[in-house]
Amino acid sequence: MTTTRKIIIAVGLLALISAALLIVSNSGGDGSSNNLLITPRSVERRDLADVLTVSGEVRRDETKKINSAVDGKVSQISVEDGDTVEAGDGVFALDGRTAVAVPGDFSFYRQLTVGSVGPDVQQLEAILNDNGYAISDVDTLFTEQTRSALAKWQFDRGYSGSANESDETVTVSLSSNSAAYSVGRANTAAFVLTPSIPSGSGTTFQVVTKPTLTVSASSNSVSEGESVTFTVTSDIALATDLTVALTIGGSATGGDDIANDDDYEEILTNIVLPAGELTVSATSDIFVDSVIEDEEDITFAIAQQFGDDTSYLSGAVKSVRVVIAANGSELKPLLTVKASGETIDEGSSVTFTVRTSVKSNRDIRFNVTLSGNAESDVDYLAPDSDVYTIAAGDESVDIDIQIRKDDAVELDEKLIFTITTDVPPVGKSKRYYLGSMVKSTVVIQSGDLPELTLLGGSTIAEGRSGSFRIVSDAPVTEDTSVNYQVSGTATNGQDFKVLSGTVIMKAGSSSATVLIETINDDVVFLPADMLVADWPARIGKVEVDEGEFVLQGNVVLSLTEPAFTITMKVSPTDRAELVIGQAVSVDLKVGDQILPGIISSLDDSATVGPNGEEQYEGTVEVSGEFDAVDGARVSIDVTLAEALQVLAVPVASVLRSADGDEVRVVNDQGTITRLKVTIGLIEGEWVEIKEGLVGDELIIVDIVSGSAAKAS
Numbered sequence: 001m002t003t004t005r006k007i008i009i010a011v012g013l014l015a016l017i018s019a020a021l022l023i024v025s026n027s028g029g030d031g032s033s034n035n036l037l038i039t040p041r042s043v044e045r046r047d048l049a050d051v052l053t054v055s056g057e058v059r060r061d062e063t064k065k066i067n068s069a070v071d072g073k074v075s076q077i078s079v080e081d082g083d084t085v086e087a088g089d090g091v092f093a094l095d096g097r098t099a100v101a102v103p104g105d106f107s108f109y110r111q112l113t114v115g116s117v118g119p120d121v122q123q124l125e126a127i128l129n130d131n132g133y134a135i136s137d138v139d140t141l142f143t144e145q146t147r148s149a150l151a152k153w154q155f156d157r158g159y160s161g162s163a164n165e166s167d168e169t170v171t172v173s174l175s176s177n178s179a180a181y182s183v184g185r186a187n188t189a190a191f192v193l194t195p196s197i198p199s200g201s202g203t204t205f206q207v208v209t210k211p212t213l214t215v216s217a218s219s220n221s222v223s224e225g226e227s228v229t230f231t232v233t234s235d236i237a238l239a240t241d242l243t244v245a246l247t248i249g250g251s252a253t254g255g256d257d258i259a260n261d262d263d264y265e266e267i268l269t270n271i272v273l274p275a276g277e278l279t280v281s282a283t284s285d286i287f288v289d290s291v292i293e294d295e296e297d298i299t300f301a302i303a304q305q306f307g308d309d310t311s312y313l314s315g316a317v318k319s320v321r322v323v324i325a326a327n328g329s330e331l332k333p334l335l336t337v338k339a340s341g342e343t344i345d346e347g348s349s350v351t352f353t354v355r356t357s358v359k360s361n362r363d364i365r366f367n368v369t370l371s372g373n374a375e376s377d378v379d380y381l382a383p384d385s386d387v388y389t390i391a392a393g394d395e396s397v398d399i400d401i402q403i404r405k406d407d408a409v410e411l412d413e414k415l416i417f418t419i420t421t422d423v424p425p426v427g428k429s430k431r432y433y434l435g436s437m438v439k440s441t442v443v444i445q446s447g448d449l450p451e452l453t454l455l456g457g458s459t460i461a462e463g464r465s466g467s468f469r470i471v472s473d474a475p476v477t478e479d480t481s482v483n484y485q486v487s488g489t490a491t492n493g494q495d496f497k498v499l500s501g502t503v504i505m506k507a508g509s510s511s512a513t514v515l516i517e518t519i520n521d522d523v524v525f526l527p528a529d530m531l532v533a534d535w536p537a538r539i540g541k542v543e544v545d546e547g548e549f550v551l552q553g554n555v556v557l558s559l560t561e562p563a564f565t566i567t568m569k570v571s572p573t574d575r576a577e578l579v580i581g582q583a584v585s586v587d588l589k590v591g592d593q594i595l596p597g598i599i600s601s602l603d604d605s606a607t608v609g610p611n612g613e614e615q616y617e618g619t620v621e622v623s624g625e626f627d628a629v630d631g632a633r634v635s636i637d638v639t640l641a642e643a644l645q646v647l648a649v650p651v652a653s654v655l656r657s658a659d660g661d662e663v664r665v666v667n668d669q670g671t672i673t674r675l676k677v678t679i680g681l682i683e684g685e686w687v688e689i690k691e692g693l694v695g696d697e698l699i700i701v702d703i704v705s706g707s708a709a710k711a712s
Helices: 003-017 119-130 144-156 706-711
Strands: 021-026 033-042 044-059 062-067 072-077 090-094 097-102 168-174 188-194 212-217 227-234 242-249 270-273 279-285 296-302 319-324 334-339 343-345 349-356 364-371 387-390 396-402 413-419 439-445 451-456 458-461 465-472 480-487 502-505 511-517 530-532 537-542 555-560 565-570 583-587 594-602 614-622 633-650 655-657 660-666 672-683 686-691 698-705
Touching: 044 672, 044 686, 090 555, 119 144, 119 530, 168 451, 188 451, 188 465, 212 296, 212 319, 227 270, 227 296, 227 319, 270 279, 334 413, 334 439, 349 364, 349 387, 349 413, 387 396, 396 413, 458 465, 465 502, 502 511, 565 633, 583 614, 633 672
Parallel strands: 097 530, 188 458, 343 439
Antiparallel strands: 021 033, 033 698, 044 565, 044 633, 062 555, 072 090, 090 097, 168 188, 168 480, 212 227, 227 279, 242 270, 242 296, 296 319, 334 349, 349 396, 364 387, 364 413, 413 439, 451 465, 465 511, 480 502, 537 555, 565 614, 583 594, 583 633, 594 614, 633 686, 655 660, 660 672, 660 698, 672 686
């Protein structure tokens, strides 16, 4: 194309782009003329979207009504309308028993006690177990273990017992068995059974600001001669000094004397956090000793508090462990043995004490042989094994050999105890070495019947255990039945587990212990003690007042969803355009709050309104926090389709016919040509051109005659 031609075309296009082009066309010879007014427009690139606008509503759905499970007086309301309740919170109290929010599958509906069976028992046991009140086998049977865990849960929350009980007694006395033993002067023991939880109306939850405490250590591991510092940290500073109870444990021993096998400087079990301070520390020196020691540890923990009057809470880290490195591997233990006496009576026992020259915090296992003219299993009870152990931390071990009593007239017999040489496994070092005295001999003589006495007696809270011990002045030679009698105001099998009146004292032993396991018959579970729901939940409305008497089944309060839900209702036509996951924009109509979101649910079936109209409901999930009022109306824009930076022309410029869509284009020569086009997304007055244009065309929007233009 020549330069002159380009200039001509440019001038022509500039004339066409003006607001209107006036084209004069002469017709016939009558001198008349028709003026055409042409409206041109350039092809543009635009972002187009097909947006459906529907109305919606902000609301909190009611999730549940909490009904009273029993008749009772409302002694406390701990929540208000709009409060959010977490699992473990106290909500209200009936007759002084706090109703606690717990997770579960269904509401409790009956009283539970030992012997109850059902899925509600399994749910109760699961709740107790998950909250740290251990139950070994969570099942559908309410056992004494269930009652014990429930008693601890109720005690921690200040519940009263189901009935006021007085103290009860259990008295145990020895009965004679002339063939096996005689009865000594001390032959009775008495126990007092007291209620496990306080009587009366009990207490309820109090809202108290308590510090949350955590612990830390200056190092995870130390060696002998070093020190470690433990620190207690509070999340808030208090106005007064706070005494914190500690639990100091671990395999290492605390104290002030290395000679007593102490491994580190004693740490007191109470520490005071000064007023206004956030931390307090305790430092302990690790002692240097001459002991073979494996790795040991010190545990530093915040002691567990019980009841409603706890002065602090335990944080995520309430215990730390510090390891003391192993040492003393160069030391060699020498073993020696000595008997408890040179002679021993039949029916008694002899003790062989094996000592080591070097203490160790690992077990020292050694081999022995028994010899002499005393016969095994005839004159003495043969041990089950010839391998014994000096326990870690001990300097010696006592090995008791029971001497049997018989009626035969016989000469004295010898029993020889010998420590044998240690033969370590291949590639292993010796566990011990032989000292100067590795053999000890005793002479067996005849003996008399042992005399038994009874030790014990104490106060036992219901649900707890006590014991009494039957002690012989000499080890019995055979398994011996020891008889005792049980009396007192407490009932055998009702207030405590059945005691048979007989205990076996094993051959070779000189005592037998009998356990008294009391039954906590004052602890029951009432269905109002635990409120089952999907926590956290928001209180919708509290329906009762403190001091009001409510009947079983009456509504106490209602729960609503903690967060707002945005719902929308659409017509069947609009429902056909919507799918879950579509992007939306929600205009809350207040505070210029316009939030992005997505459609999170849609009903597949319609509901019929009062006028017979069908509507489908859905929910919208938005991003970010927002302020709203329950029931407020909102506007929801749903983006059905979107086209970015596409060729677009005014809708009025597209001529539609049976043969397809066309647009009129002004050519370089200034003439008008029709082009076939394929249209796409339409938004308002603009339409997407998918095919037919390249983007640099000048299209005709409208053509009207001059006379029509003047008339208008």
